[in-house]
Amino acid sequence: MKLDLLLRNADIITMDDRRPHATSLGIWQGRIVGLDDELDGLDAAEVLDFDGATVTPGFIDAHCHTTWFGLGLGEVDVSGARGLDQLYAMLEADMATIGATGEEKTSDQHTKWLMATGFSQTQHGGEFPDIAVLDRITGERPLFMRHNSGHMTVVNSAALRLAGAESPSFQNPDGGVIVRDAAGRPTGLVQETAQELVQQLILPYSIADIEAALDRATRRYASEGITSFTEAGVGGGWIGHSPAELAAYLRAANGGRLHARAQVMPVLDVLHALDGHGLDSPGAVPKGLDLGISTGFGNDYLSLGPTKVFLDGSLLGETAAVSHEFCSHGQKDNAGNIGYFQADPARLRERIEAAYAAGWSIAAHAIGDRAIDLAIDVIADCQATYGPRTVPNRIEHASITRPDQLARLATAGIAVTPQASFFRKGGDGMTTSLGPDRLPWAYRAASFLEAGVTLAGSSDRPVADGNVLRGMQAFVDRRTDSGAVFGNPDERLTARQALDIYTNGAAAATGTMDIKGSLTPGKLADFTVLSGSPLDAPDIGALEVLATAVGGRFTYQATGAQSFNTLH
Missing domain, CATH: 3.10.310.70 (Diaminopimelate Epimerase; Chain A, domain 1)
Known part of the structure; x- marks a missing residue:
C-alpha cells in the first residue's frame, strides 16, 4: 500500500484520548490511515516535513451564516x-x-x-x-x-x-x-x-450571486483553519436568500468553489405538507421537502442538517423571550420588556412536531430562558413520540439558561451552541441589560460540560467574529472590551476544552462524530496546521494558521508556508 500523503515531524494533537499525541500521520484517499508506528514500512506519493508545526483536527463552526x-x-x-x-x-x-x-x-x-x-x-x-x-x-x-x-x-x-x-x-x-x-x-x-x-423586495439573490458569495466566504474560512461548517438557515424566512439556495451550494461544491464541508439547515418556513407520507401517529400532518428528503440527506461534503426554527429574537436587541424583564439600560419606555416569541407557542409546537414527524431533526433558535423552556418541551415530546435522531436536536445559542434547565438538556440529549465571540464586543452591553441576578446564566460553557450537555463551538458569523482561534481564547478568558470577565468566571474553559468543542463537540452536535472531530484512523483527513499549540499558548487568538486541509488536500497555505519541506 502506498499512501497519498505522509506528514512527519509534526506536533499532532489528535483530540483522541486513546492516542492524544503523535508526530506522523498518514493519509490515503482522503482518510487517515494511521499515526506514528502504525505507518512503519509504508511509503507515500508525497512526504512533508512540518518542522515541528502543530497539527489539530480541522476546526468546525457549528453555527454560522455563510451566504x-x-x-x-x-x-x-x-x-x-x-x-x-x-x-x-x-x-x-x-x-x-x-x-x-x-x-x-x-x-x-x-x-x-x-x-x-x-x-x-x-x-x-x-x-x-x-x-x-x-x-x-x-x-x-x-x-x-x-x-x-x-x-x-x-x-x-x-x-x-x-x-x-x-x-x-x-x-x-x-x-x-x-x-x-x-x-x-x-x-x-x-x-x-x-x-x-x-x-421580499430584494430577494431572491441569483444562484450565481450566492455561489460567488460561498466562494468568497469559504476561502476566508479556509484561511482560518475551518474545514466544516453548518449554515444556520437557508431557503426562506428572513434568514434565507433564495428558495434555490441549496442548488447554489451544490453548484459551488461541484465547481470547486466550496472550500469547506457544509451542513445546511433549511428554515422551517420552506417545509411543506407531504400528503403521501405515512405516519405511525394517525392525524399528524408531516412537513418536509419533496421526495421525503430530510436531515442527513447528502454526502460527506454537502448534506442537510436539522430544520431551523426561530422561537424568539436577540439579546442585544432585547427581543429574546426571557422570564424576567430586561434592565433596559434605565430606559423607562422599555419597562416590563420580557421579549417575545416569533409566533404563538402553540403554533410553533404544531409546526415543529409536523417537521419532526417527517424525519427532520430540529435546531431551535432560543436565546431567552422562556424560549429554551419551549424548545426543551417540544423536542423532548417529539423524541418520546417519534424516537431520537441520528443528527442531534439542537438549541441554537441557548444564551440565558437557568440552572434547572441544565439537567433537562442533558437528559433530552439536546446539543447547544452558545457563542463566546459575543463577549468582547457585546459583553458589557449584555451585562447592563441582564443585571446581576441573571448574569451567571448567560452564555454558559463549563456548566454545560459538567452537566453532560453536548457543547459545540460556533461563531454565528457575521453576527460576531468568526475567527475560531479568537473564539477559543474568548471561551478561556471571557473578557469584554472593558477588561471585565463576562458572566460567571466559573464558566471559563480550559484551553483543551476550548479546542475540544470546536472539534469533537461540534462533530457530535452535527451528527458527524464517526468521521470528524479527531485525528483518528478511519476518519476524514481534515486538519489545521498552526504556528504553535493552542493548549499552552498565552493568547490562542494570536496563533497563525499555516495551512488547512480537507480530505488531505490543502485548501489554504499561508505565505511562507506555501511548501513545507518536501522529502519526496
Missing part, C-alpha cells in the same frame, strides 16, 4: 464606524459613486438598493441612525442596512414606502415590529419577522 457573510463581503461594511457621523460618511461615499436613484447602475434589483452590513448601536453609544439623515443621504434610493445580530435592520423611508409599511396605520406582522416614535412615524428600525416585508 450572508459572503454577500456582505461585497456590500458597504459599516462595522468599522465609531459614531454615527462616521457611519453617515460611509453611506455618503457609496452614494457619491452610484447616485441617489441608482440609475447609473444596471437594472439588477440588488444594485438599485444601497446594501450595508455590520451595523450595531453598541458602536455608536447605543444610538440608532436618524431616519431623516438617512433620507437626506439616500434620497429615493432604498436602503437596507442589516444589524449585525440579524434580528433587525435599519432602512430609510424609500424602503418603507416600497414595502407599504410607512403609514402609521400599518399593522405589524406576527413576530415583528416596524418601530415608530411617539407620533407614529417610523424610526427606520425594523425588527424580527417584519424584516421580510423589505427583504
